[in-house]
Amino acid sequence: VGTANTASNVLDDYEEGTWTASLYGSTSGAGTNVTATGNYVKVGKVVTVGVYLPSMNLSSMSGSTLIGGLPFTSGTGLNTGSVTLYGFTFTGFVTPYIYNSTTVVDILNIVSNGAWEGLAIPAAAGKYVMLGITYQTA
Numbered sequence: 001v002g003t004a005n006t007a008s009n010v011l012d013d014y015e016e017g018t019w020t021a022s023l024y025g026s027t028s029g030a031g032t033n034v035t036a037t038g039n040y041v042k043v044g045k046v047v048t049v050g051v052y053l054p055s056m057n058l059s060s061m062s063g064s065t066l067i068g069g070l071p072f073t074s075g076t077g078l079n080t081g082s083v084t085l086y087g088f089t090f091t092g093f094v095t096p097y098i099y100n101s102t103t104v105v106d107i108l109n110i111v112s113n114g115a116w117e118g119l120a121i122p123a124a125a126g127k128y129v130m131l132g133i134t135y136q137t138a
Contacts, residue, residue: 064118
């Protein structure tokens with residue numbers, strides 16, 4: 001049996017902090033981002049983030065829903081989490097996804113036959129998003 005303080009069992013990287021989440025549309029609206037402060041915890045190469053974006057006015061935005069500003073660039077692998085939406089219209093199952101080597105969360109609408117598409121951003125006021133996701137850094 002190994003000892004608890006051997007090199008392979010010692011925590012060498014732990015960090016807590018805040019990040020600025022920026023919600024915008026993939027086609028237009030990048031200049032009118034909606035921002036909120038979220039929290040993160042990083043242990044080694046694994047980061048868990050959370051943010052609440054309340055009562056947003058998305059009337060100048062279009063395209064799919066993106067949340068940028070993650071505190072660390074993502075590594076390779078499957079990076080999903082949970083998202084709660086109010087005022088968005090979707091036809092399937094909605095999930096957040098982080099592609100490799102980016103700091104952006106893509107909100108996906110998984111429709112019939114398993115096709116993935118970006119969730120259309122609703123161009124109106126009074127929208128809410130809560131996001132929690134864990135991912136591996138680069």
